[in-house]
Amino acid sequence: MTRLGSLGARLYRGEVSYDFIGNRRTWYVVSAVLLLVSVSSLLLLRLTLGIEFRGGAEFRVQGSDVSVDTVRNVVDDTVKTEIVVQQVGQNAVRAQTEALKSAEVEDIRLALAERFGLERADVSTQFIGPSWGRDISIKALRALLFFLLGVVVFLSLYFEWKMALAAMVALLHDLVITAGLYSLIGFEVTPATVIGFLTILGYSLYDTVVVFDKVRENTQGLTGGSRTTYSGAVNLAVNQTLVRSINTSIIALLPIAAILFAGVVLLGAGPLKDLALALFIGVAVGAYSSIFIAPAVLAQLKEREPAMQALARRVSSRKAGTATTPAGRRGSVDAEASDSAASDEEVLAPAGVSPTRPPQGRPAPSTGRSQQQRSQQRKSGSRNRSGGRKKR
Amino acid sequence: MAATPPSRPGRTLTILAVLSALVFAAIWFAAPDRVGDNRLSAAQKYQPRLGLDLEGGTSVILTPRVPKGEEGSVTREALDQAVSIIRNRVDSFGVAESETTTAGKNIVISIPGKQDDSILATVQQTAELRFRPVLLSAAGVPTPTASPTPAPSPSGSGTASPSPSPPGVSTPSSSPSTSTQNRVLPKGLRAAASASPSPSASTPPSGDATPAPSATPPAPNTAPGDPALSAALQQRFAELDCTDPEAVRQALRQEPGADDPGNPLATCDEDGAEKLLLGPAEVLGTDVDTATASLQTNSQGTATGGWVVQLDFTSDGKKKFGNITRRLFAETGDRNRFAIVLDGLVVSAPTTNAVITNGQAEISGDFTQADATELANVLKYGALPLTFDPGEVQEISATLGGDQLSAGLAAGLIGLLLVVIYSLLYYRGLGLVTIASLVVAATITYGMVVLLGWQLGFRLSLAGIAGLIVAIGITADSFVVYFERIRDEVRDGRPLRVAVETGWHRARRTILAADFVSFLAAVVLYLLSVGGVRGFAFTLGLTTLIDVAVVFLFTKPLVSLLARTKFFGQGHRFSGLAADRLGTPRRTLTSRTPRRRDVATAPKEA
Numbered sequence: 001m002t003r004l005g006s007l008g009a010r011l012y013r014g015e016v017s018y019d020f021i022g023n024r025r026t027w028y029v030v031s032a033v034l035l036l037v038s039v040s041s042l043l044l045l046r047l048t049l050g051i052e053f054r055g056g057a058e059f060r061v062q063g064s065d066v067s068v069d070t071v072r073n074v075v076d077d078t079v080k081t082e083i084v085v086q087q088v089g090q091n092a093v094r095a096q097t098e099a100l101k102s103a104e105v106e107d108i109r110l111a112l113a114e115r116f117g118l119e120r121a122d123v124s125t126q127f128i129g130p131s132w133g134r135d136i137s138i139k140a141l142r143a144l145l146f147f148l149l150g151v152v153v154f155l156s157l158y159f160e161w162k163m164a165l166a167a168m169v170a171l172l173h174d175l176v177i178t179a180g181l182y183s184l185i186g187f188e189v190t191p192a193t194v195i196g197f198l199t200i201l202g203y204s205l206y207d208t209v210v211v212f213d214k215v216r217e218n219t220q221g222l223t224g225g226s227r228t229t230y231s232g233a234v235n236l237a238v239n240q241t242l243v244r245s246i247n248t249s250i251i252a253l254l255p256i257a258a259i260l261f262a263g264v265v266l267l268g269a270g271p272l273k274d275l276a277l278a279l280f281i282g283v284a285v286g287a288y289s290s291i292f293i294a295p296a297v298l299a300q301l302k303e304r305e306p307a308m309q310a311l312a313r314r315v316s317s318r319k320a321g322t323a324t325t326p327a328g329r330r331g332s333v334d335a336e337a338s339d340s341a342a343s344d345e346e347v348l349a350p351a352g353v354s355p356t357r358p359p360q361g362r363p364a365p366s367t368g369r370s371q372q373q374r375s376q377q378r379k380s381g382s383r384n385r386s387g388g389r390k391k392r
Numbered sequence: 393m394a395a396t397p398p399s400r401p402g403r404t405l406t407i408l409a410v411l412s413a414l415v416f417a418a419i420w421f422a423a424p425d426r427v428g429d430n431r432l433s434a435a436q437k438y439q440p441r442l443g444l445d446l447e448g449g450t451s452v453i454l455t456p457r458v459p460k461g462e463e464g465s466v467t468r469e470a471l472d473q474a475v476s477i478i479r480n481r482v483d484s485f486g487v488a489e490s491e492t493t494t495a496g497k498n499i500v501i502s503i504p505g506k507q508d509d510s511i512l513a514t515v516q517q518t519a520e521l522r523f524r525p526v527l528l529s530a531a532g533v534p535t536p537t538a539s540p541t542p543a544p545s546p547s548g549s550g551t552a553s554p555s556p557s558p559p560g561v562s563t564p565s566s567s568p569s570t571s572t573q574n575r576v577l578p579k580g581l582r583a584a585a586s587a588s589p590s591p592s593a594s595t596p597p598s599g600d601a602t603p604a605p606s607a608t609p610p611a612p613n614t615a616p617g618d619p620a621l622s623a624a625l626q627q628r629f630a631e632l633d634c635t636d637p638e639a640v641r642q643a644l645r646q647e648p649g650a651d652d653p654g655n656p657l658a659t660c661d662e663d664g665a666e667k668l669l670l671g672p673a674e675v676l677g678t679d680v681d682t683a684t685a686s687l688q689t690n691s692q693g694t695a696t697g698g699w700v701v702q703l704d705f706t707s708d709g710k711k712k713f714g715n716i717t718r719r720l721f722a723e724t725g726d727r728n729r730f731a732i733v734l735d736g737l738v739v740s741a742p743t744t745n746a747v748i749t750n751g752q753a754e755i756s757g758d759f760t761q762a763d764a765t766e767l768a769n770v771l772k773y774g775a776l777p778l779t780f781d782p783g784e785v786q787e788i789s790a791t792l793g794g795d796q797l798s799a800g801l802a803a804g805l806i807g808l809l810l811v812v813i814y815s816l817l818y819y820r821g822l823g824l825v826t827i828a829s830l831v832v833a834a835t836i837t838y839g840m841v842v843l844l845g846w847q848l849g850f851r852l853s854l855a856g857i858a859g860l861i862v863a864i865g866i867t868a869d870s871f872v873v874y875f876e877r878i879r880d881e882v883r884d885g886r887p888l889r890v891a892v893e894t895g896w897h898r899a900r901r902t903i904l905a906a907d908f909v910s911f912l913a914a915v916v917l918y919l920l921s922v923g924g925v926r927g928f929a930f931t932l933g934l935t936t937l938i939d940v941a942v943v944f945l946f947t948k949p950l951v952s953l954l955a956r957t958k959f960f961g962q963g964h965r966f967s968g969l970a971a972d973r974l975g976t977p978r979r980t981l982t983s984r985t986p987r988r989r990d991v992a993t994a995p996k997e998a
Contacts, residue, residue, distance in 0.1 A: 058495060068789065087789035088451065094788075129494030135476045136923045143920035150912050158905055191924045192855040198928055199859065202913045203866065206906045210873060213902040244876045248869040250814060255807025255865040259858050262803030270796045271445070271855045272803075279862060 017239040021231040024296035031173060031293055034285075038180020047183045050190040051082055052132040056099045059108060060124045062092045063116050070115065071095050078111045079104045082188060096128060132191050140194070144201075151205060159212055162301040167208045170294035174204040178282040185277065192271035196278025203252070204286035207245070208294045214241045215295065223307050226314035231299040238295045249287035256280050401949030408832070408945035415839040422846040427506060440838070441505065441845035443489050443853035446797055448790040449504040452512045453783035454478075456497060457645070466497055470777040475499055477773050479922055481515045484769040486849020489856075489927040499780065502788060504851050514766045516782055518735050520775040521677030522653055523713070524670035525720060526729040526741055532634025532660050532667045625656055629669045634660035637737050644736040645779055651736050661738040662757075668738055670731050674716045679709025681751075683771035685764035688756060699764035700754040701771065710751030720744040734767075792854055800854055804861035808834075811865055819875060821960060825950055826871050833867050833942045840934055853924075856931055863935035870907075870943040874899040878951070892955045896948055903943055910936040 010016040020027075061071060071093045072085045081097040081104075088094050097108070105125055112123045148168070155164035178200055182193065214237040222233055256279045263273030302308050416438075423437035441447070456466045456474075471494050478501060479492040491502040501515060634640060637660045644650045644659065651657060653673035660667045681704045688698040705713050720728055721744045731741040732755050740757050755767070808830065815823035837860060844850040852860070877899040881891035914933030918926055954960045 055493075084791045086448065086791045087787075089784075089786040089788075092786075126496040128496075128500075129472075129475070131491040131493040132923065133472065133475060133479075133493070135472070136479075136921070136925065140917070140921045140925045143917045143925070146920060147913050147916040150916060151909055154908065154912065192858075195855050195859060195924065195928045198913075198917070198925065199862065199932070202910045202932060205909045205913075206866075206869070209906040209909055210869075210902055213905060217898070240880070241876070244869075244872050247814075247818060247872045247876075248866075251811050251868045251872065252862070252866050254810040254814065255804055255861050258803040258807030258810065259800060259861070262799045266799050266803075267796060270792060271853075272796065272800050272858055275855050275858050 017235065018242075019235060020238045020292060021235045021296055021299045024292075024300070027292040027296065031177075031289075034177050035173065035180075037184070038177045041180045041184040042176075045183050045186065047179065048186070048188045050188045051084065051096055051098055051130075052191050053130050053137075053189065054099060055128050055130045057097050057105050057108075058126050058128045059095045059097070059112060060088070060092060061095075061112050061116060061118070062122060063118055064091050066091060066093045066116055068093055071112065074111050074115050075108055078108050099127075132194075147201075155209070155212075159216055163212050163215075163298055166294050166298035166301060167205060167212065169297050170208050170289040171201065171204050173289050173293055174200060174282060174285045177285045178278060181281045181285075182278055187274055187277055190271055190274045192275040193278050196275045196282065199279055200282030200286060203283055204289065207248070207286050207290035210244065210248075211238060211241050211290050211295060212298070214238075215298065223311050226311065226318050229312045229315045230302045230308045231312075232315070234295045234299045234302075238291060242291065245287055245291055249283060252283050253280065256283060401952040404945050404949040405953075408941070411941075411945070412832075412836055412839065415836065415843055419839065419843050419846065422843055424846070437846075438842055440841045441849075441851045443851040443856065444491060444502055444504040444788075444790075445792045445853050446790050447504055447851075448788050449490075449502055450507040450512070450785060451500060451502040451788045452516070452785045453495065454499040454501065454516050454780035455783055456499075456778040457781050466778060471497070471499065474776045474778050474780075477776055478515050480773040481769055482511075483922055483926060484772070485511055485515075486851075489851060489853055489924055491923075498783070506787070512782070512785060514770060516776075516780050517770050518776045518779050519677065519770045520651070520735050521680060521771055522673035522733045523675035523716065524657060524673050524731050524733055525716065526668055526726050526731050527656070527671055528629065528669035529726050529729075529741070530629075530667050532632075532637075532664045534631050534633045625658060625669070629658040629667065632658055632660065632667045634664040634667050637662055637664040641736045657733070657736075659733065659736055659738060661741065666738075666741075668731055668741060670733065670738075673733070675705070675709055675712045677771065677775050679705050679712055680771060680774075681706045681709070683768040685759075685761065685768040686754075688754075698756070699759040699761050700756045701759070701764050701768045703753045703755065703771070705751035705753070707751070710749070713751060713753060714747065714749040717744050717746070717748045721747050739767075796854055797857070800858055804858065807861065808865065811868060815868070821954075822875050822951075825875075825947060825954065826868060828950065829871055829942055829947045830864060830868060832946050833938055834864055836938050836942065837864060837935060840938065844934070850930065851927075853927070856927060859928065859931055860935065863931070867935065867939040867942065870903045870939055871947050873902055873906075874943065874947060874951070877902075888960070889955050892951055896951075900944075904940070907936050907940050 059071075059075070068085050068087055072083060072095070075081070075083050075085075075095050075097065079097070079100060081100065084096045086094060100108070109120060109123045109125055112118075113120045148171075152161075152164045152168065155161075155167055175197065178197065182189075187193070215234050218233040218237045218240075219230060222228070222230060228236070256276050259272055260276035260280050263270065263276050267273070303312065419438060423432060426432060456471070458466055475492050475494055478499065479490075482490040482492060482501060482503065490504065491500075493500055501512065503511065632640070640660050644657075649655060653676060656672055657670045658667070659670065683704070684702045685699055686702045687695045688700040690696050716730060720730055723744075728743050729741050730744060731738045732753075733739070740755055742756065757763075759767070811830070812823070812827050815826040817823070819826060841850065841852065841860070845852075874896065877895035878888075878891050879895075881895040881898075882888060886894060911933060914929045914936060917929035918933060921929065
């Protein structure tokens with residue numbers, strides 16, 4: 001724990017860092033595989049919808065010695081089905097099952113009548129419609145659409161539209177994978193599951209917003225300098241918020257795991273396991289995407305901007321300059337000359353944040369920059385220098 | 393950086409304590425003394441109300457009534473539409489996550505908890521709303537006529553029958569309508585218009601422009617396609633007995649086409665005090681955009697203490713309503729009135745005092761606040777496509793055993809306990825702040841859930857409870873964001889007491905932005921969806937607001953206070969802010985003034 005404790009400090013200063021952006025292809029592949037598995041599972045296995053969505057059969061038994069537990073046992077012994085049993089009024093019990101074949105309905109009906117010594121006619125059966133009807137789902141989807149529109153507008157105003165887009169990509173990624181893994185595990189979809197999915201929706205965005213807020217802070221006034229590329233700044237932000245992301249995810253996952261355990265192992269049925277499973281997958285995937293996917297997508301989008309490309313050229317030329325010339329010397333001529341040498345790889349794996357890179361020299365003395373940019377530069381510069389010192 | 397006024401943690405904490413105390417005090421007053429026949433003990437008042445799955449509730453089966461000759465009208469679509477409308481109506485009574493579903497050709501409504509019958513009666517109301525021009529009105533008893541046919545209803549004779557015929561009598565007592573001054577007129581009109589000679593009451597209309605006595609039915613105004621007021625209808629109106637309005641309503645329903653919007657209608661008002669002959673409907677319930685209950689105001693704008701239902705029309709309805717009022721405004725007497733007809737009976741029949749073009753109308757009557765709210769809720773979601781016969785109201789038991797609830801609660805508590813252990817291990821002393829914050833968040837959440845249970849009928853299903861526990865866990869993220877910020881600031885060379893403030897300024901923005909997204913989700917989902925999703929949205933919104941409140945009013949001031957203590961301020965080994973763990977010189981951490989950290993001259997890094 002102490003190691004993890006000081007890890008935060010080293011991550012913050014960039015002494016320890018993982019090149020999330022540079023290694024993005026690896027993680028894109030991981031996500032692609034997950035998505036492929038999810039989509040095929042959704043297509044082949046499909047989500048099994050519960051009684052609440054599909055409706056089913058209802059049995060009503062009237063009699064003085066009819067009890068909920070006995071009815072449940074009788075139905076359980078006769079046909080394998082999901083079942084909801086409840087007492088109705090003083091001496092009647094109703095059992096709702098999945099939609100059954102008429103032979104199965106007949107079996108249950110006879111079994112119930114026999115068990116309680118009743119006539120077949122005393123056990124009434126009928127088809128029940130879904131309590132979570134189509135209209136609820138349609139309205140929920142419409143609401144969702146409006147919400148996503150609202151989020152895109154908010155994130156575009158608060159951040160910028162590219163961040164909104166990246167957040168949406170991550171969100172979609174999370175939802176598809178969660179639904180896919182859920183169907184793969186084969187739990188039935190109940191209203192509790194839907195509640196779980198909706199929670200993830202909020203959680204995934206929340207997580208991404210926290211990371212992007214740091215990205216925005218790190219990239220303010222970035223184009224005025226030549227110290228790090230946009231990707232580099234994003235990478236630093238992800239590393240700096242890594243401890244937060246891990247801590248938050250663990251803290252969120254602990255109660256979910258406990259409920260999942262209770263739902264699956266202790267109870268074996270009921271809404272707890274559905275909700276907890278959806279949440280568990282979703283929170284884990286959400287944390288993953290906010291670290292590995294959303295920032296990478298954002299960096300990719302931003303690196304297409306001419307200003308960011310120019311910045312990348314400046315950074316790589318300066319790096320080339322410091323590599324070929326004695327430490328501390330840099331020249332703008334060198335920078336121009338090495339433009340062509342700036343390969344894509346170097347742009348995406350920026351200096352100063354990766355431990356594998358040699359420590360860089362002092363940042364350029366700034367001229368004609370705003371006070372804010374200068375202080376930003378100084379701050380991150382000192383961080384990197386201290387990192388460099390330590391490594392040596 | 394710290395441009396804001398100096399933080400006053402003590403005061404903020406006091407504010408939170410007062411707010412929390414208010415929530416718990418409010419519960420005492422919000423909770424009713426008894427539910428059904430059971431007196432609530434103090435402990436019960438402070439228990440959250442549970443949902444259908446955990447507590448059971450009340451269920452009623454509605455059977456669609458099939459009108460004669462219209463057996464095919466009970467279609468799947470009509471049933472589904474009815475379910476959807478009823479669901480909306482049930483939802484409008486609170487966030488109780490009720491269930492409405494079809495069972496065979498019936499509709500089953502299940503509402504958690506013991507319900508009085510009024511809610512069940514309201515949600516199954518057909519709520520066919522129509523605006524019809526008044527053609528005639530009379531006291532609500534069969535009108536004796538000289539026609540050879542004997543009066544068909546002997547029943548009315550015992551009570552009100554002697555009174556109606558004196559000509560010119562004014563009966564302004566009819567309560568639903570605000571203006572019944574011109575009641576004299578209809579008498580004459582009625583007499584004149586009736587096809588049979590009526591010797592008893594023939595006060596001529598006092599010099600009015602209204603139709604002269606003639607056998608031809610008055611061509612009322614210019615109502616489009618106004619059918620002739622047939623002798624049969626006149627007869628019907630004359631014979632109408634309003635001593636039991638509900639019976640009249642039932643009779644209208646039984647008769648195919650009797651209450652068709654295109655036909656004139658002879659009916660009673662809801663009190664049975666007045667009967668009216670009405671023209672074809674000109675504005676329908678579908679023209680109503682929304683309906684809200686509001687306090688009635690008189691022409692001076694002061695509240696009269698009564699309640700009305702305010703109607704807002706759609707743009708189409710606005711036009712129609714403008715037309716009808718323009719036409720009626722020019723009329724006098726009964727023909728100046730229009731009737732608001734709900735399910736066949738007249739709720740109110742006001743006179744037209746102005747041409748109303750802003751598309752707003754109100755239904756006035758003897759409404760209590762509850763009546764007005766119920767009616768508004770019913771009207772808002774439109775009329776049911778079918779009429780239903782209510783079946784037996786039954787109590788239903790919980791669908792989930794107590795083991796589910798206890799297992800869920802136990803698991804949730806264990807989970808939160810794990811969170812506590814993790815926080816202590818990682819954040820040490822600051823972990824205590826996390827725990828305290830979680831306890832405060834949980835306490836306020838509990839209080840709000842109980843309070844809203846009594847206030848808004850908010851009920852917790854098992855999934856809702858699990859969701860709350862998880863949400864409280866997620867709340868911890870705000871603290872994590874803040875703590876990490878403080879530590880970042882310290883690493884940047886700020887002394888702790890400064891870092892607590894500057895870190896807060898930055899963390900605050902992040903927390904608010906992230907919580908705003910959650911809150912947006914809650915609001916949109918709550919407004920636009922129904923059923924379980926709405927319940928979820930409510931919970932999400934609630935926990936998000938509590939999260940913000942706890943971070944602002946508890947966590948931050950507490951950290952500010954603690955930063956002044958020796959244990960935290962000096963970066964004790966177990967404080968979670970120890971210099972070595974933050975990788976910063978102890979001198980920086982504890983210095984009283986912010987100073988720039990100059991790495992080049994810093995003697996030692998770690």
